Amino acid sequence: MTQDASHQPYGTPEVPRVAVRGEAHLEVDPEIARIGITVSARGTDRRTALQDLTRRNTAALDLVKSYGNAVEKVETGTFSINPELTRHGRAERVRAYHGRVHITAELSDFTALGELTTRLADLELTSIDGPWWALRPTSPAHGEARRQAVLEAVQRAREYASALGANLAALVELADLGAEDAGPLSRSAGGAMRTMAFSATEESAAPPLDLEPQRQTVHAQVNARFTMTPPQL
Template sequence: MTNAPLISVRGEAVLEVEPEIAHLSVHVQSQERDRRQALDRLVERNQQALDLIKSYGDAVEKLETGGMSITPQLKYRRREGDIRAYQGTVWIRLVVADFAVLGELVTRLGDVDRAYVHGPDWGLRRDSEVYKRAARQAANEAVERARSYAEALGARLTGLVELADEGLTSDTATRGAQPVSLMAAPAAAGGAMEGTEPPAIDLEPATQIVRAAVEARFTATAPDLG
């Protein structure tokens, strides 16, 4: 085992960037006294919403159905009773990459009968270059900090012993924070007069904050403490 002096440091990077994608959730519902009618209305409104979303082509990066339910609504809450209605719900999830059409899409979805729109939740793609850039900056800061410590002692760095995400070095028991992105800004969807397209809502993308932190240990020459 080497007896060379060790310098242990932490490097961190915090980046503020524009979002790359926006997540939307759409709940399409129906409510009828007859189960079959509730299903029929639900199928119609679900197809209407899907056709609308698909009309935006490549602007919508991802589209999927998150779930569906048909629930009987009872007349009495505390005991079994006659069913007064059936409520159907389809949950649609989509990812929008083109923010130029986002405001229009939100309001048009909100104009679909019995549709509830949630979002947008702003974010970055999982493989975004921003995360790599933050990691590189954190590593560079660790090197610069270690070099500054060495120079202050009249020494110089000679090698790297270990480099890891914060909390993952061999002598650390605590768990470090991973790079995260925030934040989500809710957008309301309004209706429109019969026979007209609703006006597009103006949505301002929320700044994403990405953090990366590393821990590093370097060997150094003997310090000049004289």
């Protein structure tokens, strides 16, 4: 008993198959920007260091949250307080305590981004890293890239069939190889992010930074298999 040609792993002379790959590459504006905030403190005793760190952490969080809906997410990451040891004779003693808190803020309003980073950098013993530009996982750009990849696969298959004097008959398989953002929310290389660093100063408030959003590249790839009519060889 023979199987239908459409269920065979390979084509037949009567029902040949064509396999193609469709790809799409889109460049779109970013939707979110993420900045890293590091608040530091130093004291001769642990309690003083903790009090200063708590005060500065609260000031940084209050400033970020004062921007309301422009800030989509605020997260506190690692916290540390470590003694700095120094040699005193044959023994060691604690010279000072160093504390740090890392905060991450995610913004969708890029107009507020430049002002916020400048104001944060003006806070005492506070440093800023970023911004890192990205798309949301639910961005329509991902779907558009996948759609274009499928259209390219169909067009390629149609051109191959036409070169043989045949026509596409049916779609047998469509395998999604993934549509991924080349500008993830990470610090990896590849030109998908822009990095800046700021340090707190004792000068008067600086004007807001002019941060130009970096366009993001979205990729999509699919493998497609079609059956076609017998070629005219």
